[in-house]
Amino acid sequence: MPLADLLARAAMLAAPSDATDLAPLRAFLFGRLRASGWAPTGALRGRPPGLADSDEALLVAFVRGDAAAFDALFDRHAARLNGYVRRRLRLEPADAADAVQEAFLVLFQKAEAVLAHEPVNVPGFLFGTLRNKAVRVLAARSCEAAEGPPDAQELSLDEDGLTALLRRETAERLVSLLERTCNPLEQEVVIMGLDDRDGPEIALALGITPNHVRQLRHRALRKLREALSQVS
Template sequence: MHRSSQANLFPPVPLADLLARAAMLSAPADATDLTRLRGLLFGRLRATGWVPSGDLRGRPPRLADSDEALLAALVRGDAAAFDALFDRHAARLNGYARRRLRLQPADAADAVQEAFLVLFQKAEAVLAHEPVNVPGFLFGTLRNKAARLLAARSRDAAVDPPDDRELSLDEGGLSALLQRETAERLASLLERACNPLEQEVVSMDLDDRDGPEIALALGITPNYVRQLRHRAFGKLREALAEEEPS
């Protein structure tokens, strides 16, 4: 992906990380069903072999309790650290899954649980990364799960490609324009305008991967890739138009 000369003054940040950051900033809090979700997640953690111990559950997190310290304590079995991490991030993850991604309640609950479970499973790698970014990892995992759910649903649907007469003649120009954007700006546009599956298609398209390659990576048909690209470019064009001074 091309960068502006100003952007090249700074170390590049992967687009996936920037999309996770954009998701974090746009996430509304939603406490719906969090008590039930907490219980399900605690049980699934125990099923992995994790044995809770340490302080009593429900201890309020102290201001000095960083995400890094809480994750390290969770790995050691600290049940209070589990509650503190959950209380700190679950409502916004749940809000993003239910309201921003419009997942069904069962799918949203599953996606939020998976985000925390993958965090636990990959805690060593997350803690070794500088800087430690627990919310970024959680939101990135949630986005990936949502994209897989949307792709799985599409595999069961008969999808026709857009008619060639409906394709905009300036999609090539829009693609070139997007490639000139900084990664930060592109991530913001994608997060605001497109769902996770559309974001994945556009990201891979701008990385010069063709339709069959994208279809294979996402487990969907090339026709559906074409439709998603067309739909996403339309949304991005509208988002850009809204920013133009009237």
């Protein structure tokens, strides 16, 4: 499983629940779904879905226009998505609401691909989409820690040696280290680096400067080195 998917799974399992402002968020999302092509109709609405209904069945019904199925999926997953972006990532309320809405919009748009994947993993897809949105928000709002090259203390980090050490970790342990120590933007820089993507390529993918990539990489690797030293 790719590291990004494992990180999304870790976020999903650790996400706190937060129902703050979910009612207006749901109403706005309902409108955005209709604007994007979703056409809920009364004829397709059956009995209100219950707790026993699977995410797979609810997603099929939701895409077909069952508003009750949309409500059930939203009620089942929105509070934890909201809790993750508000309390774990500390996004501003407007950014948090937009991230949660985008997760459900992309789920609707890519429902066919989600349903074709075995096993069907609706919460995993929602959290993966949410994480991607969070990375974009953090990249857009993040400022350079400092101008110019890293200082002497940063240069002493031995990035190559630490990167080689990280490559020897199991995927599960690496994900645990990243989730505990780094924010999603820092995690993304480290993952891309482990995939042998260079600074300019990472900068282009994230919409930031190569110098900013260097700063984020140094910061993330320093945190990881400290975390590793505490458990060694």
